Amino acid sequence: MSDQILPYTTVSVGSTSKPSKNLAPRGRISAIADNWLPRLVLSPTIIISLVFVYGFIALTGWLSLTDSRMMPNYTLVGFHQYTDLFGLDRWWVAAGNLGIFGSLFILFCLGIGLFMAILLDQKIRAEGALRAIYLYPMALSFIVTGAAWKWILNPGLGLEKMMHDWGFTHFTFDWLVNSDFSIYTVVIAGVWQSSGFVMALFLAGLRGIDDSVIKAAQVDGASLPTIYRRIVIPALRPVFFSALLILAHIAIKSFDLVMALTAGGPGTSSDVPAIFMYQYSFSRGQLGLGAASAMMMLATVMAVLVPLMYLETKGARNGR
Structure with missing residues (x-):
């Protein structure tokens, strides 16, 4: 009885182990995609906000400390x-x-x-x-x-x-x-x-x-x-x-x-x-x-x- 069961068990274990090896690379790729895809999608918006909102706020603050007239003058002169x-x-x-x-x-x-x-x-x-x-x-x-x-x-x-x-x-x-x-x-x-x-x-x-x-x-x-x-x-x-x-x-x-x-x-x-x-x-x-x-x-x-x-x-x- 045991001689008849062991081959069947071995085959079943071997058959289940093969899909796990094939799915492992796919799982890693999926995890990497889930981790980086939102960052890639949001990065243009974040960069644009940093430049055109906070960057220009910083530039305006710098110009307020200069003697700028018609054109910007980036030399600081105080308050x-x-x-x-x-x-x-x-x-x-x-x-x-x-x-x-x-x-x-x-x-x-x-x-x-x-x-x-x-x-x-x-x-x-x-x-x-x-x-x-x-x-x-x-x-x-x-x-x-x-x-x-x-x-x-x-x-x-x-x-x-x-x-x-x-x-x-x-x-x-x-x-x-x-x-x-x-x-x-x-x-x-x-x-x-x-x-x-x-x-x-x-x-x-x-x-x-x-x-x-x-x-x-x-x-x-x-x-x-x-x-x-x-x-x-x-x-x-x-x-x-x-x-x-x-x-x-x-x-x-x-x-x-x-x-x-x-x-x-x-x-x-x-x-x-x-x-x-x-x-x-x-x-x-x-x-x-x-x-x-x-x-x-x-x-x-x-x-x-x-x-x-x-x-x-x-x-x-x-x-x-």
Whole structure:
């Protein structure tokens, strides 16, 4: 009996060992491909980002420490460009306008976006149509938005003229040509453009909340406003973080909207750092001063980004 089994066992073992030897090189090739293929695919993107993002940031920082005029001058001269920048009244006007525009823009976009999202979350009729209407302004460029609102707010063509034609002859809305209020017209146009996008973010966050939590609160006798104030809105903290980060980025780099709507005027009353940087770098031939203003814009972005990232990371570690 044993003499009959041993040959069969030997043959079976030998037959199973041959495929393992043939598959070993294929396994090594597959492991190498799995290891290096993602790196090869991602390497062009990483290289381009390093050169055209971080490389040019470093170049701008270097130029801000030089005496560059029309053409770059790579000889370091210190921080006198920053000293000249902080001594210009126009820079402080632009920085103040950025503070006004950024704070109001972010505040109103968050408030209106959250309010519209809560309304749409009530399972109302024609939700899809309303959502599309709210999101439509985001499909437009800031140039188109600025041009449209420039016509709407023009005292001789838009809203004020329409009200006068309807018989409201004492109605005035001349913010576009009033140096004290021109920056607020930029806020109006920016909020109109971006609040629908914020609404979409909040609506996605609302739809991701477990309904059982809300139903349990309703069983306990909590009213709908209390549920949203105590349960729903605190649960949207990650959405608030994302929306705040995006809106702050839009506000700080705002250029096309201001140029299309007011061009920084009347005078420099609605000037912002992005316009200041562009004009001093390319129109006035002071490349070093423009680079210094660009680095200050970057510092503003980092001043907003770093605390937000720290708070969000800290909250995630604490389980909130």
